[in-house]
Amino acid sequence: MSEAREKLGTMLYLDGVSVAFDGFKAINNLSIIVHPAEMLAIIGPNGAGKTTMMDIITGKTRPDDGQVLFDGRTDLTKLDEAAIANLGIGRKFQKPTVFESHTVWDNIEMALKKPRGIFATLFYTADDEDIARITEILETVRLLARKDDYAANLSHGQKQWLEIGMLLAQDPKLLLVDEPVAGMTDAETVETAKLLKDIAKTRSVVVVEHDMSFVRELGSRVTCLAEGAVLAEGSLDQVSANPVVIERYLGR
Amino acid sequence: MITQALFRALDKKAIWLVAILLLVAVAVPASNLLLPVDSPFRLPNYAVPLFGKYLTFAMLALALDLVWGYCGILSLGHGAFFAIGGYAMGMYLMRQIGTRGVYANPILPDFMVFLNWKELPWYWYGMDNFWFAMLMVVVVPGLLAFIFGFLAFRSRVTGVYLSIITQAMTYALLLAFFRNDMGFGGNNGLTDFKDILGQSISAPSTRAALFAASAIALALAVLACSAIVNSKLGKVMVAVRDAESRTRFLGYRVEYVKLFAFVVSAIIAGIAGALYVPQVGIINPSEFEPANSIEVVIWTAVGGRGTIIGPIIGGVLVNVGKSYFTGAFPEYWLFALGALFVVTTLFLPKGIVGLIGQYRAATTKREQHDRDAPTPMQVEAGADPQPKPAE
Ligand SMILES: Nc1ncnc2c1ncn2[C@@H]1O[C@H](COP(=O)(O)OP(=O)(O)OP(=O)(O)O)[C@@H](O)[C@H]1O
Ligand SMILES: [Mg+2]
Numbered sequence: 092m093s094e095a096r097e098k099l100g101t102m103l104y105l106d107g108v109s110v111a112f113d114g115f116k117a118i119n120n121l122s123i124i125v126h127p128a129e130m131l132a133i134i135g136p137n138g139a140g141k142t143t144m145m146d147i148i149t150g151k152t153r154p155d156d157g158q159v160l161f162d163g164r165t166d167l168t169k170l171d172e173a174a175i176a177n178l179g180i181g182r183k184f185q186k187p188t189v190f191e192s193h194t195v196w197d198n199i200e201m202a203l204k205k206p207r208g209i210f211a212t213l214f215y216t217a218d219d220e221d222i223a224r225i226t227e228i229l230e231t232v233r234l235l236a237r238k239d240d241y242a243a244n245l246s247h248g249q250k251q252w253l254e255i256g257m258l259l260a261q262d263p264k265l266l267l268v269d270e271p272v273a274g275m276t277d278a279e280t281v282e283t284a285k286l287l288k289d290i291a292k293t294r295s296v297v298v299v300e301h302d303m304s305f306v307r308e309l310g311s312r313v314t315c316l317a318e319g320a321v322l323a324e325g326s327l328d329q330v331s332a333n334p335v336v337i338e339r340y341l342g343r
Numbered sequence: 344m345i346t347q348a349l350f351r352a353l354d355k356k357a358i359w360l361v362a363i364l365l366l367v368a369v370a371v372p373a374s375n376l377l378l379p380v381d382s383p384f385r386l387p388n389y390a391v392p393l394f395g396k397y398l399t400f401a402m403l404a405l406a407l408d409l410v411w412g413y414c415g416i417l418s419l420g421h422g423a424f425f426a427i428g429g430y431a432m433g434m435y436l437m438r439q440i441g442t443r444g445v446y447a448n449p450i451l452p453d454f455m456v457f458l459n460w461k462e463l464p465w466y467w468y469g470m471d472n473f474w475f476a477m478l479m480v481v482v483v484p485g486l487l488a489f490i491f492g493f494l495a496f497r498s499r500v501t502g503v504y505l506s507i508i509t510q511a512m513t514y515a516l517l518l519a520f521f522r523n524d525m526g527f528g529g530n531n532g533l534t535d536f537k538d539i540l541g542q543s544i545s546a547p548s549t550r551a552a553l554f555a556a557s558a559i560a561l562a563l564a565v566l567a568c569s570a571i572v573n574s575k576l577g578k579v580m581v582a583v584r585d586a587e588s589r590t591r592f593l594g595y596r597v598e599y600v601k602l603f604a605f606v607v608s609a610i611i612a613g614i615a616g617a618l619y620v621p622q623v624g625i626i627n628p629s630e631f632e633p634a635n636s637i638e639v640v641i642w643t644a645v646g647g648r649g650t651i652i653g654p655i656i657g658g659v660l661v662n663v664g665k666s667y668f669t670g671a672f673p674e675y676w677l678f679a680l681g682a683l684f685v686v687t688t689l690f691l692p693k694g695i696v697g698l699i700g701q702y703r704a705a706t707t708k709r710e711q712h713d714r715d716a717p718t719p720m721q722v723e724a725g726a727d728p729q730p731k732p733a734e
Contacts, residue, residue, distance in 0.1 A: 172591035173594050173596045176591070181592075190578075190581070190586060191585060192581060193578060193581065200575065201578055207594050212574070212575045212595075213575070215574065215575040261593065261594070
């Protein structure tokens with residue numbers, strides 16, 4: 092009963108999740124909770140299973156074991172990628188993945204939260220509201236001036252921002268953001284932290300990042316993963332003072 | 344809603360293309376029928392169905408391009424949909440022969456009498472009605488594509504594996520249609536047609552009408568494809584081609600997007616096949632040959648995939664070349680075709696249309712260079728809306 096109450100009111104609830112690739116346990120009895128309008132930063136060494144965890148949440152990888160619930164109720168392990176995305180889970184990939192042969196504008200337009208059916212998409216025409224929304228998003232991610240450029244011609248950092256813009260356009264309840272500031276300048280990093288903090292006022296955000304100054308900037312709860320399990324949890328100061336974390340991650 | 348979609352289809356390039364096709368639809372028959380026999384501008388009788396055939400090939404290439412160029416599905420079995428559309432038309436034409444056949448059986452086509460069949464098989468019912476037969480031209484290829492695509496795309500068969508099973512599909516149909524007991528004339532197929540809609544199939548006026556119908560059908564296919572690729576769904580198709588898994592994470596059902604493109608494409612291919620058969624006067628199982636489907640891929644690649652006009656140019660030019668070659672030096676045609684494909688893949692990844700794009704980019708670049716500081720990135724962007732080569 093207390094367990095049921097524990098799930099209630101969570102945005103994301105992972106309990107005892109494990110997955111093995113050819114016998115190698117990439118995720119090992121992992122339990123993580125994210126509340127509505129909360130930001131969680133996840134740190135951890137390479138190969139800790141951070142990206143794999145996102146794969147499990149978004150339906151790309153099926154866990155061997157454990158519970159993955161969205162919004163306290165919906166069992167994500169039974170759904171496919173598209174269904175999970177339409178529930179309101181958006182994801183930014185570690186390697187920025189935008190649609191390179193489309194313009195910046197079209198990338199956002201495709202991501203915009205609209206009916207995804209075949210005929211709805213075939214006969215879709217952007218109305219004034221959609222145009223205003225896309226413009227607003229492009230302003231937020233500072234790509235309005237490049238709206239007609241092909242995404243292929245953006246810099247690495249700009250692609251990261253475009254992908255964040257696509258996330259915003261999806262209007263998700265939960266955002267999974269994998270290494271958003273890789274390839275960004277210091278100034279861009281600060282901006283990104285500001286933007287994500289802003290988003291987290293109304294939505295749940297899970298950020299994976301190696302850049303410690305960025306994580307500090309976020310000022311959120313921190314979880315350190317290693318070998319597919321939680322090593323330490325708490326504020327960044329608590330976690331980075333943890334001797335095990337220092338030994339296994341920060342100290343190297 | 345639909346008018347908006349149609350409006351979108353009419354971008355400048357599509358308008359030009361449709362206008363040219365409609366012009367051709369009028370000019371070719373007119374030149375053949377109206378000009379005096381000794382006029383240098385008169386098209387000889389044999390040329391009309393020959394050109395008509397090229398147009399149906401162009402339509403087949405356009406159909407393939409919709410799935411391959413825009414959606415990344417390399418079908419090596421599109422000849423099958425073309426052939427099935429052709430067989431549906433052939434069945435109608437067979438039933439029009441009536442008592443003029445060798446055995447003069449009013450119901451059964453000659454080959455059935457020859458096989459000692461007493462009754463028409465159920466799937467031949469209704470095929471003597473033109474409109475019912477035309478419905479089958481659309482429905483049967485569409486249904487086959489739907490079932491095949493549903494199974495393949497739902498199981499996420501992609502890339503080389505998908506190409507192989509499409510090839511297997513057309514091969515299986517080839518073997519099936521070779522069998523006499525299938526009821527499609529076996530090895531010999533369907534031929535010796537007499538009438539279409541009450542008109543003699545070999546009359547110049549009928550051939551002219553068939554040519555015009557082919558040009559108009561191609562124009563309509565251009566409009567349909569253009570409406571699709573200019574819509575948001577068309578953008579999603581390209582997204583599926585370039586980053587399939589990413590598209591899923593945006594919430595699009597990739598399998599349905601592919602299924603839609605595949606079915607529409609199969610229907611266009613089927614209609615092309617139905618127009619092909621009365622102009623060449625025969626349909627037999629060789630149309631299912633895997634090599635035929637591979638040739639379509641070559642036409643499309645040569646013309647330029649991921650564009651509307653590319654496959655049309657490729658479909659016509661390669662086949663004009665083929666007609667010439669098979670007349671002049673028949674034994675070298677396959678070598679020429681192979682060489683063409685290799686040259687295209689190596690030097691013209693975007694085909695003939697890409698070549699024009701490259702030339703334009705070069706001139707714009709020069710102009711821009713003269714005007715102000717060069718911005719190579721933008722120039723490239725402006726000239727490079729075409730797809731990257733598929734894997
Ligand atoms: N599909 C897969 N098949 C086999 N092994 C996999 C697969 N996906 C992940 N792994 C392995 O699981 C482990 C965890 O990988 P993961 O990408 O989740 O790490 P990460 O924490 O995101 O690391 P990084 O910080 O480098 O991004 C790695 O050892 C990786 O090789
Ligand atoms: Mg990772």
